[in-house]
Amino acid sequence: MCNHILNERFIKYGENVIDLAISNVKAGGLPFAAIIVHQDGEMIGKGVNQVAKNMDCTAHAEIQAIREASRNKKNVSLKGATLIASGEPCALCYMAIRIAEIMKVIIVSNRYESEKHGFDYLWTYQYCNTSLFDELEIVKLDNDRKLLPFQLANPNFSG
């Protein structure tokens, strides 16, 4: 599949991941969602933050999406896939992404935008070797609605 068509799909998946994050907020969850796209452009997994719902501190959106994609593909390696996240992955999720052999990550909002809206996980990165970030291709996707999930979840922080 040519890059142009793939990029159009990523823009669409960027919209989808924001919608998923908004739905999760409306369901009482945190404003984080992730989608995993196979190298042929097909969505193979999605997830939302279910930490409180599942009483599982590892049930971050990205990890839930990895779990679903691996079940769908019947493979723990998701080599060649791309993960699209509504909020930048924390260090735990970046590590899970790397272990799943996903080398491309598209983020709609970054760690500082999350922090500014009351979701501060900047501290997680201090336990992470920076060579991890050098290996991954991390792309920021522009979207006008990028902060909406945060604003809905935490109206007092709408900066």
Ligand SMILES: [Zn+2]
């Ligand atoms: Zn995480």
